[in-house]
Amino acid sequence: MRYWIMVLSVIDYRKSIASLWIYIISLTFALLTITAEIMASEAENSNAVHYGAYLARIGNCMGCHTTKGGQPFAGGRRLSTSFGVFITPNITPDKETGIGLWNQQDFWQALHQGRSRDGRLLYPAFPYTEYTKVARQDADAIFAYLQSLPPVSQTNPSHDIFFPYNSESLLAVWRALYFKEGVYEPERSKSAAWNRGAYLAQGLGHCSACHTTRNALGASQNETLTGGQIMGMNWYAPSLFSHLEAGSGNWEIDEIVALLTTGITKRAVTSGPMATVVRQSLQYLSQEDALALATYLKSLTENDTSSVPGVHFLVTTGSFRKHLELGEKIYQEYCQACHGADGKGTPGTYPALDGNRGVVMDSPLNVIRSVLNGGYPPTTAGNSRPYGMPPFQQILRNEEVALVVSYIRNAWGNRASLVRALDVDRSKGGDD
Ligand code: HEC
Ligand code: HEC
Ligand code: HEC
Structure with missing residues (x-):
């Protein structure tokens, strides 16, 4: 475009008819070039918005910054932690209640350094301790995407953080100890x-x-x-x-x-x-x-020498066997229809419990919670109507849950520690 401006500035169109023509032609070219440049920059921006939308998915920004049934990215979700309750902010481009007044640099400062636009230190409930590894270009694309969203006017309540964690100076100390700012550095020896x-x-x-x-x-x-x-x-x-x-x-x-x-x-x-x-x-x-x-x-497991556990112990004591027999009865009554007598389940529908690393993992917490809460595998494009499992919280007593979980941890080829009613009790409550 600069070229055409230069040409236009040196032509004196009042001199002759020919120079007037040259002037008109140059002007036309100048306008065409400007239009092309605007279109290219719009296309570039729309590419960035598109890619930014993809990256925002991978970062799951919407997951935290949206309440159940609420406006996407308008915040308000409560995150309970042992330090108190954090409420996610509105990150739609609303000028008063969102980040409508932010520029790329402000956004980079939040994602990369964990500082808000006004310089306030942000709490690591916002995972900037990880997001700091994101490259600048990707951060800019996410920002372009967020700014392309419809602004939502929504003021969210402030955090409810316990003393002394609500002090900014403690947060500053925390950051000095545990937060390392820096974009991901590729490892040359890897693909x-x-x-x-x-x-x-x-x-x-x-x-x-x-x-x-x-x-x-x-x-x-x-x-x-x-x-x-x-x-x-x-x-x-x-x-x-x-x-x-x-x-x-x-x-x-x-x-x-x-x-x-x-x-x-x-x-x-x-x-x-x-x-x-x-x-x-x-x-x-x-x-x-x-x-x-x-x-x-x-x-990641390259250096892991642990292998799938063999038989840890021989099932000899009478009480141990009795425990598992009681668990087996509960299994036959409540679980077998879906997970099968052989614990093999139905591929893609009901998960196998035999040989399932989640079932025999040292910590029995998740297995207990699966039985208490039931649940669905995620709904995805490849599995649009997943089969679910009913919750057993209201059906089985703590002792019964302990028995059936102990059973599935030791049936078929599985070997793992027994579970007590106390473990079941401790597994109740908490957010999902
Ligand atoms: C695990 C939950 C969680 C996820 C995931 C998350 N955020 Fe947040 N975000 C928060 C919380 C909580 C805060 C408030 C922190 C504070 O106020 O100290 C926050 C703050 C922010 C802020 C600062 C807003 C302000 O007014 O200062 C921005 C910007 C932001 N998030 C953008 C994003 C983006 C972009 C993503 C995805 C790449 C994302 N967040 C993912 C929880 C999350
Ligand atoms: C919000 C917390 C959370 C985040 C974030 C998260 N995970 Fe998990 N992940 C879990 C929990 C809880 C389990 C255990 C339950 C289960 O097995 O599904 C798990 C299980 C897994 C498993 C084993 C699944 C199975 O059943 O064998 C893999 C693999 C895994 N995560 C990979 C990842 C990867 C890769 C990421 C990052 C892209 C990630 N997770 C992010 C909470 C999380
Ligand atoms: C109606 C069918 C059905 C019944 C009955 C059922 N389940 Fe499930 N089970 C499922 C489905 C489907 C899943 C996957 C759920 C999910 O992804 O959240 C599942 C998941 C599980 C898991 C988690 C496995 C993993 O890898 O994380 C365990 C453990 C489990 N069931 C045990 C049991 C026990 C014990 C019983 C009986 C008390 C039982 N189930 C009854 C269908 C069933």
Whole structure:
């Protein structure tokens, strides 16, 4: 365009008819070039919006920033933690109640440094401790997408955080200790797919927000993804490093992809918060990104020497056998119709319990919760009307739940610790 402006500025169209013509032709070209440039920048912006929408899915921004039945991204969702209740803010482009006055730089500062537009330090209930790994270009695309949404005027209540966690100086200390700012750095020795998978898992996917042990201050420990109880939720997010938990080293890549994008495979099913992650976020992974994430997850168990457990102990004592026999009766009455006498279930419909790593995992928390709450595998494009499991909370007493869970942990090829009524009682309550 500059070229045409230059041409126009040197022509004196009053001089002759010819120069007038040249002037008119140049003007036409100038206008055409301007139009083309505007169209190109609009196309670029619409590409960014499109890609930003995809990235926002992978980051599951909507999952936290939307209440049940509420306006998407308008916030207001309550997140209970041991430090109090956080209420998610409105991130639609409304100028008064949302982020309508924000620019790209403000948004980058929030996602990358955990600082609001006015400089306030943000609480890590917003997983910026992971999002800090997101590249600038991707952050800009997410911002372009959020700004393209219809603004929603909605003021949300403020957080209700317990003393002393409500102090900004304590938060500053916390950040100094536990928050490391920085975009993901690719590992040169690894493939492009592995690096893409690591980028997604460690950054936008924020897997470690759940799959990590936390200390008393809610900070993740040095080793991430090694499993832990989720903050404020009565669920255990298993280790992605261990074959005994959710490690997938001995799975085929295709099966890992299927688990991530459909939530159910012949040997596993995602439940509770993980089913939500698949439903709201991972099912939308592109084929390429799903492969990349699976490649990364598969590599995590490389150094794991634990193998699928053999028989830990011989079932000899009478009381032990009695316990399991009682559990088996309950199983036959309430569970067998779906999960089968052989515990093999029906592939793609009712998960197998035999050989299911989730069932024999050290922590019995999730198995107990599955029995108490029932549930559905996530509804996904590949599994649009999933078969569900009824909740048994009102049907079985704590002792009975303990018996049947002990049974499925020790029936067929399964071997794991027994469960007590007390464990069942402790597993009740908490958010899903
Ligand atoms: C696990 C829940 C959770 C997820 C997932 C999440 N957020 Fe948030 N977000 C929060 C909470 C809680 C806050 C409030 C933090 C505070 O006030 O200190 C917040 C704050 C923010 C803020 C700052 C708003 C302000 O007014 O200062 C922005 C911007 C934001 N989130 C954008 C996003 C984007 C973009 C994504 C997806 C990539 C996302 N969030 C995903 C929970 C979440
Ligand atoms: C909101 C918390 C949360 C987030 C975020 C989360 N997970 Fe999970 N995940 C869980 C819980 C709880 C379980 C155990 C229940 C289950 O097995 O489905 C689980 C289980 C799993 C399993 C084993 C599933 C099975 O049944 O064998 C895999 C694999 C997994 N997660 C991978 C991931 C990856 C990869 C990410 C990041 C892209 C991620 N998770 C993010 C909570 C979470
Ligand atoms: C009507 C069929 C049905 C009945 C009856 C049933 N289940 Fe289920 N079960 C399912 C389905 C479907 C799922 C997957 C649910 C999900 O993804 O949340 C499931 C999931 C489970 C899981 C979680 C497995 C995993 O990998 O996370 C356990 C454990 C379980 N059932 C045990 C039982 C026990 C014990 C009983 C009897 C007390 C029982 N089920 C009765 C259909 C059933």
